[in-house]
Amino acid sequence: MANDILEQLKSSLLDLDMDTTIENVNSIINGDNTITIQEAVDAITEALQVVGKRFQDGDWFLTELVYSGEIAKAAMNLLSPLMAAGTSQQLGTIVVGTVAGDLHDLGKDIFINFARSAVFEVIDLGVDVAKEKFVGAVREHSPLALGMSCLLTVTTGEIGKVIEELKGQGIRDKVKVIIGGACLTEHFSKEVGADAFAPDAVTGTDIIKKWAAS
């Protein structure tokens, strides 16, 4: 029975049915405690893993990725306040932002949805983030990874500036750097000294999960 409800929760999310997903979450919250909040969160995480696989395999497209992320966010907004402190094992902290001069947030926000659902703590610095703010956040939060998003070719130089600043302050080896955005490539990532390039939000989350596991 408990498994049925969790399966229904996953199915409704994968059917991109916002109303039914929220109904399922509410029935778990208001139910007889046979299903824990953590189990519901795990079910959403598993569903998003399926979403990620479908996107990476080319079976799903950005609209489906975005909408499933929005459904998961709405579900997590109901579940998160009910989670007892310490019950969920965070995989680590990620500091994320769009580089200085660039105001695009779509890719960054999709990544944040997925990373949070994969149980990372995400510090979102927003858009048009100065190098000092990136480096300051790395100092303050000691994250596992620093993610920089960049859509515009004219702002790619900012990525190198942040990495140089990390080196200059002697903390480059304390954090993994991952970059993503329309104008970036694997080649650029190597050239600028990042640890990884993510062509999409799902791959980015997967790469950081591997870093967390190692």
Added chain:
Amino acid sequence: MDFKERILTTMNHEEPDRVPVMGLIMDPATVNQIKGKKPVDFVGMLKTPILKNNIRRLMNTNWFWRKIYNGNFSGALEGAIKLGFDANWVIYQLMKLYKEPESKLGMAFHDIYGRVWELDADDNGNMMVNYSRGLLTTEEQWHDWVEKNAPLFKTSVKNATRFYRELTDQHGDRIFPFCYAAPGIFENSWQPIGFVNFTKFIYQKPEFVKKVIDFQTDLFIKHLDAAMKADLEVVFAGDDLGQKTGPLMRPELVEKLYGDSYRRVAGYVHERNKKLIWHSCGNIYQLLDKFIEWGFDGIITMEPTAGMDLGKVREQVGHKLVLIGNLDVSYLMVRGTQQEIEDAVKMAIKAAAKGGGYILSTCHSHPYVDATRLKWMVDAAIKYGKYPV
């Protein structure tokens, strides 16, 4: 052959004397570099308390907007002629400068569709303008905007008609101006609303989405008509339908939401005996056959950083679609060596030019595209692009 015969022969999938070269010059930085002119520090002036409100008032008058906007594209065409291009695109937009507390400058452009465009300057002081967000996040806001801006839509069509006509009259004897009606129906439907909100509306408010698309289709056709009044044989339109790894939207959903609009657009162009070139950024392999089905005659961009391979595209649709573009602007046209550019030109010609149907160009433009490298590209096309290739 002259530039026009070269372009039109290529558009008919026949071999001209050599591969034509198209410029995508429009950024003030590139125009100034070609002219050897120092930029006007417009952004700097907007930071000056005494000047900023006067500049805003001036920019928002129609005559001044037309003067500076037309002037920039006139400069772009002159620059393209100087570098030896056979064609260059020209794109009309109407924007107003608004006080915008969220913006760094405290001001930003709002276009007539409800998009916010942020202003900034590059290291040399050249103005850069980039889309940042939509203003119309709710259905009510969208309806209010459309009602309130009805006079501006008319002004925009009127200005656009004059813009394309004047530029063609002034420069059309020396270069082919590809008059580009933009932004497209897809972009105009989601960007003012924001991608996340628009996606939610697709699933939650499909009737509203249909209303938006129908409205934008009608308005787009008016702008397309303005571009066609320049009376050239080829017209440009477009929509960025792709992202880095694939289409933004499932192709079946694009067909369901936009298929009739795109067929209508292509039909409108063909009824007037003209040809339609379609621009889309991103990875669009899965939409190429749709482009043929909708009636497009050619495509421009094929972004290499999104995995678009010119040879593969040629193999898939080159018999039906004229191909334009593919030279990289992330590295090659910014920092590439002359040898690298020559090699890229030779490779593009080898991949797509045999039998005609290919126009060499960069895949896009941005302020850091270097004019010297554009000239190298043109020189390489002249050197290696003579038919038979």
